[in-house]
Amino acid sequence: MLKNENEADDEFAFVVVKLCPRWRVSxxxxxxxxxxxxxxxxxxxxxxxxxxxxxxxxxxxALRRDVRELVPDADPEALRLLDHLPAHASETRPPLRVWDAVGSRPVLVDEN
Structure with a gap:
């Protein structure tokens, strides 16, 4: 399925980190x-x-602060990935790499 630009969709093209089944960072x-x-x-x-x-x-x-406040059950590995994001969102450049929690072990997925 093609990724899209609708922020409300499961297949939103700009997802960065999947924190747990109901929370993500885009x-x-x-x-x-x-x-x-x-x-x-x-x-x-x-x-x-x-x-x-x-x-x-x-x-x-601010992102790390808000995620820790809102998502107490976030995957610890996903939280560690947030530490590697640039200081400002405007410094983020494609291709994005998505952290996807699969089962009990997170897997890094290349979104090229």
Whole structure:
């Protein structure tokens, strides 16, 4: 399936880190800010629910703070990946690399 530019979609092209099944971090299409997004349902098989923006962060410092506040059950490996993001969202350049928690072991996925 082709990735798209709809922030509310499961296949949004600019997802950076999947923190757990209902939380992820994406980057805005113009790379101006990171988006902390929450999925409205866990029913992943039927593709119900949408992703909604809960926080908007320009700096990675604010992003890490907000993620720790909002997502206490985030995968520890995904949280460590946030430490490697640039200081400002505007410094992020494609291709993005996505951290995807699969089972109990996170896997790094190249999104080229």
């Amino acid at each position: 980057i805005a299409r113009d790379h101006s800010q990171w988006l902390v997004q929450y999925r409205s349902t866990l029913d992943l098989q039927r593709r119900r629910g949408v992703w909604s923006n809960r926080r908007f962060c320009v700096t990675s410092r």
